[in-house]
Amino acid sequence: MRGTAMLTPRIRTLGTALREARIDARFGLRELARRVGTNPALVSNWELGQRVPALEDVAGILGALGVVGAEKQRILQLARGTAEPGWVARGKQSDPDHLGGLLACERAATSVVEWQPLLVPGLLQIPDYARALFLADGLPVKDAERQAEIRMMRRPLVVGPGAIPCEVLLGEAALRNPIGGPATMARQLRFLADLMATSAKLSVRVVPASNGGHPGLAGRFCVYHVEVGDPIVYFEHQHSGAFLLDEGNDTYCEVADRIREVSLDSRRSAAFVQQVAQEFREIAQGNKPEGPRNSFG
Numbered sequence: 119m120r121g122t123a124m125l126t127p128r129i130r131t132l133g134t135a136l137r138e139a140r141i142d143a144r145f146g147l148r149e150l151a152r153r154v155g156t157n158p159a160l161v162s163n164w165e166l167g168q169r170v171p172a173l174e175d176v177a178g179i180l181g182a183l184g185v186v187g188a189e190k191q192r193i194l195q196l197a198r199g200t201a202e203p204g205w206v207a208r209g210k211q212s213d214p215d216h217l218g219g220l221l222a223c224e225r226a227a228t229s230v231v232e233w234q235p236l237l238v239p240g241l242l243q244i245p246d247y248a249r250a251l252f253l254a255d256g257l258p259v260k261d262a263e264r265q266a267e268i269r270m271m272r273r274p275l276v277v278g279p280g281a282i283p284c285e286v287l288l289g290e291a292a293l294r295n296p297i298g299g300p301a302t303m304a305r306q307l308r309f310l311a312d313l314m315a316t317s318a319k320l321s322v323r324v325v326p327a328s329n330g331g332h333p334g335l336a337g338r339f340c341v342y343h344v345e346v347g348d349p350i351v352y353f354e355h356q357h358s359g360a361f362l363l364d365e366g367n368d369t370y371c372e373v374a375d376r377i378r379e380v381s382l383d384s385r386r387s388a389a390f391v392q393q394v395a396q397e398f399r400e401i402a403q404g405n406k407p408e409g410p411r412n413s414f415g
Contacts, residue, residue, distance in 0.1 A: 127350050127361030128205040130222035131215065132196040133167035136179060138218075139193065140165070143183040153182035167222060173197050203363040210255065211240075212265045216359040223350050223361065224275050227342040229282055231374045233334050235289035235325075237297070238306060240269050241276050242286065242313060242320075247306045250298030281319040287334070287377050288387075290327040293394045300402040307395035314388050323381035324390045334377040341370050 140150055147158040154161075154175070161179075163169040171179070176197040180190050192215065199205075207216040224230075232239050238247060248269045252262035276284040296303050314322050325334065341364060342350045349364040349371060364370050382390060400406035 126200060126203055126205065126363065127219055127223065128196060128202060129170055129200045130167035130226055130350075131205075131207070131219040131361075132171075132176070132193070132200060133165045134218050134222040134225070135193045135196055135214075136171075136176070137165035139180065139183050139185050139189070143185070145183060150179065150182060154178045167226065170200055171197065203365070205361045207359045207361070208357065210357060211354060211359060212252070212257065212261070212268075217268070219359060219361050220352065221272070223342045223352060224272065226344045226350075227275070227282060228345050229343045230276070230284045230340065231287070231343075231371070232285070232338075232340040233287045233289075233374060233377055234292050234338050235334060236291050236295060236338070238288070238292055238310060239286055239340075241273055241284070242310055243269060244302075244306050244309050245270060246298055246302045250302060254297075276320055277313065277317055281317070283319050283321075285321045285323070285374075287323055287325060287374065287381055289325050289334070290390075293324070293391060296398070300398045304395055304398035304402055307391055307398060311388060311391045311395060314384075314391065321384060322387055322391070323378065323384060324387040325377060325381045326390075329380040332377050332380045333373045339370055339373075341374060 140147075145153075147161050151158040151161045155178075156175075160169065164171045164175070164179075173194070176194060180186075180193060185193065196215070205219070207213075207219045209216045211217060211220065237251070240248070243251075245266045248266040249262050252265045253259070257265065274280050275282060293307060297306070310322065313320055325332070338354070340352045342352065344350065347363070349369075351362045351364045351370045353360040353362075381387070397406065
């Protein structure tokens with residue numbers, strides 16, 4: 119019997135895809151369970167990624183929901199190889215499997231630790247900043263607007279009554295990169311500073327560029343701690359997203375510990391963000407020339 123021993127990223131993503139297909143078809147859990155000859159609790163467990171449906175179960179659900187064509191093949195492909203501890207979702211973050219995997223991790227997470235050396239994390243971005251990133255990635259204006267909206271809809275994970283503990287380790291370059299121009303950066307960093315001051319669940323610590331020689335130089339990553347099973351590590355690449363179980367020796371949780379050792383404390387990090395926000399504001403107002411800026415001491 120398929121149980122809960124291996125709650126892999128792919129299993130969680132499959133559950134999300136099944137849930138979205140049911141909602142799109144306007145089926146309730148009871149009605150779908152009746153159509154496929156099982157009980158609603160089991161269907162709910164499949165959707166939550168708490169149990170693993172067999173391939174024939176997935177095919178039966180898709181048939182009952184009337185899912186056909188490319189979408190049917192996409193979900194069936196998810197159902198194959200669900201026990202594999204790692205999974206690469208091809209396509210940009212806006213593509214269904216990639217975004218579905220990310221949303222599945224966020225729904226399952228009890229806490230998050232993210233290392234971002236070059237950009238403000240997606241969950242902390244303002245619309246103008248997110249839109250500028252999507253446009254730079256080649257998305258048409260309409261699609262960039264939609265993806266920015268989706269990113270804003272995900273923010274309750276870290277801000278609001280349903281927020282979970284979230285620690286962001288942020289490279290100095292993420293504050294200095296002029297995404298969208300000085301005015302956008304000034305607003306983005308002011309927003310980030312406000313979140314740092316008001317959110318009880320959010321912790322942001324800055325790693326100055328002068329504090330080199332740490333393992334985070336290898337690239338960004340995000341660790342999702344979950345209630346059952348090993349943490350899930352997410353890596354975003356140009357045209358894919360990789361999801362791995364953080365198991366064994368030398369885990370990414372330990373890498374985060376080592377990055378944390380070279381970061382500023384919360385108070386100095388807040389001062390750093392405010393300082394760079396003010397610099398961008400002065401540049402946007404024409405009161406300060408653009409050019410090299412020194413790290414916070």
